[in-house]
Structures are given as structure tokens and as C-alpha cells.
Amino acid sequence: QKEVEQDPGPLSVPEGAIVSLNCTYSNSAFQYFMWYRQYSRKGPELLMYTYSSGNKEDGRFTAQVDKSSKYISLFIRDSQPSDSATYLCAMSSSRAGKSTFGDGTTLTVKP
Amino acid sequence: GAVVSQHPSRVICKSGTSVKIECRSLDFQATTMFWYRQFPKQSLMLMATSNEGSKATYEQGVEKDKFLINHASLTLSTLTVTSAHPEDSSFYICSAISGRSDTQYFGPGTRLTVL
DSSP, X not given: OOSEEEOOOOEEEETTOOEEEEEEXXXXXXXXXXXXXXXXXXXXXXXXXXXXXXXXXXXXXEEEEETTTTEEEEEESSOOGGGOEXXXXXXXXXXXXXXXXXXXXXXXXXX | OOOEEEEOSEEEEOTTOOEEEEEEESXXXXXXXXXXXXXXXXXXXXXXXEETTSOOEEOTTOOTTTEEEEEEETTEXXXXXXXXXXXXXXXXXXXXXXXXXXXXXXXXXXXXXXO
């Protein structure tokens, strides 16, 4: 069993929709939770970074962490075609330590 | 924001040759850099952790004699794929940890194609 499982997708939504991306994990040592966006043939770009449980909001993006359920989510409100990309969740037991990545969910937002 | 560069962005080589990929942190010092490999439609797989001035720590299943890592300075790490074979064709991505913010910044990746 993988340490991090990510909903595989792909997801296709109309412009303006709310998107929910999810990951579960098994390693209770994970304390830091990240979401990355990766465009085709590019390196990942950090979107959201959360420590421990709770919610964090940044513009149209909201990250949620529920450590009791070992479940994290990324919500995108008012989705735009420019949000079309692969989204990767990642987790780490220390802030500057190595991260374990999910397999990614490819999102397409149709105009 | 912090910038990490990789060079080259794309390389095509013949089977049996060695290829060197550079990873540079342009505006910050990075005591730790990571090297990842990503196959099409798959996630990033950590290959090794590179610490400045010391030997790299390789993940299980990664051949250290095939994937040579050198972290000679606080802004440069290199990955050399020795005696490359077609199965080494992949997207190689590095990341660097900013000592100031403990944030991981990724490079743009290097696409290696071995013929």
C-alpha cells in the first residue's frame, strides 16, 4: 500500500465550478502538507502549504487537513481554464525534509 | 520568489553515454537539494537527497553508481546519469530547500531521452 493515495481523476469541470481534490495517507508522522500544481512538461509549483490540522485559504484556493482521518483536500472556487493542470499532494514529517507525493490528479476546466 | 534553474532543459543522447544535469538555486543558498524522476502520467519519485559537502543519500532501489550526485556548493548540485540506457529516459526534476524559509522550490525539470 502506498503511503499517499490521491484520487486519480482525471477531472473535467465547466468554468466557474468548485473543484475538490483529495488525498489520504497512512503515515501518522506526516506533519506538513503541500499542494503543487504542475503544467505539462514543467516542474511543480507550490500552491498551498499547511502545518498540522486545519484550514488555510489563499484567494480561490482552500486547503484542509484532517489528521484524525488522515485526509487532506484542496478546493478551488470559481475554477478557470488556466487552472487546468495536474495537482499533486505531498507530505513530509519535517519542514525541510523529503516529501512523499501522491500520483496526481489531472484537472481540465472547460470554458 | 526563490528560483531554481536546471540545465539543460532537454537532452537526447545515445545509449552508453553519460549525461550531466545541473541544478542551481539562483537567489538563495540551499544546504539540501533533492533529485526526483517522473515518468509520464506518474508522480515524482525521490531518487536521492543531496547535502552540500557530504555524500548523497539514495532511496531504496536507486543505483548510486549509475546516478552520481555532487553537491559542491550551496547553490549547485549535479546529477550524472552514467552509461545511460533507453529505460533511463525520463523527466528529472530537482528541488532546493531555502535555508531561510525551509520551503522546497522546484526546478523546471530536464527531459532526458536515450536512444
